[in-house]
Amino acid sequence: MTRRTQTHPDVADPRTGAPFFSTWRVGTPERQARAVEAVTHVWERRSWPSAGLLGYHLYTGHDGSTLLHHSQWGTEQAYEAFVRTHRQERNDEIDTAVPGIERLWLGRYRRHRSRERATGDVRVPGLIVTVRIDFEPSATEHRADWADLVLDAVADDPVGHRGLISAHFHLSTDGSHVLNYAEWESVQAYDEAVAAPEKEPWERVRTYPGVRGFTGSRFTHAAGLVPD
Structure with missing residues (x-):
């Protein structure tokens, strides 16, 4: 299963062979909070998607508009498998809860x-x-x-x-x-x-x-x- 935590990630975890960072623009502090809750709700309702994913963390930008996403993958292949089988349905549900999210970039x-x-x-x-x-x-x-x-x-x-x-x-x-x-x-x-x-x-x-x-x-x- 999937569990929400307030503990910060261990960014130096040697098992993380493929760290990913991405940014969404959501527009306002209120929408930042709604987006965080939408993401966590969608993930908590589902089983953990891959043994190759160590953790996924969300951060609210002090600009009041953006969200930073940080996911810790063991390999890029594990991430690609997640994209093929799990990502789209999760994003669709998040977009229904918070319409108009702009996904600005994804970095490997x-x-x-x-x-x-x-x-x-x-x-x-x-x-x-x-x-x-x-x-x-x-x-x-x-x-x-x-x-x-x-x-x-x-x-x-x-x-x-x-x-x-x-x-x-x-x-x-x-x-x-x-x-x-x-x-x-x-x-x-x-x-x-x-x-x-x-x-x-x-x-x-x-x-x-x-x-x-x-x-x-x-x-x-x-x-x-x-x-x-």
Whole structure:
């Protein structure tokens, strides 16, 4: 069966060979809440669809309009089997409950490296920040090096990032970008880190050759769905 949970996912779970992220635009905070309830209702009424799916999590965007979806698949083949047999009927029921959903994009990834939660750290993330970093086609092979540079900069500045619980860098399978999924203690902790004076390692991150641009979004974890 399927169970709803408020527990955040273990993004670094080594069983996740194919993490997926996608975004829906629903329009208003009220419709965000309705969409979360529609998704969880549809899933809870059905059996867990695949042993290859570890968990599926929903997040409400602080823009009041979007939903982030994060699903943890063991393999892409398991996801493709789900698409063939289960996805459409679920989406149809969700669209009946909340008409007019815009499905903006679906990204397939491989997790590269993480700054994992420290041993004994039991903080519950108050803010999820995703940052998409787009690269020029000629710089695709340097995406992992860029992510490593960021993680080194974070490690060199523990005081400035004390509100950071974890950060997980994913490489898109189409070669176009990096997605960082970061757990922060609170909105205030994140804002303080962003407002701090820029140190030399961050200048190198920001001006790294081949980086086309950064797109950041803020979310709150709304619900998780896991096998019972």
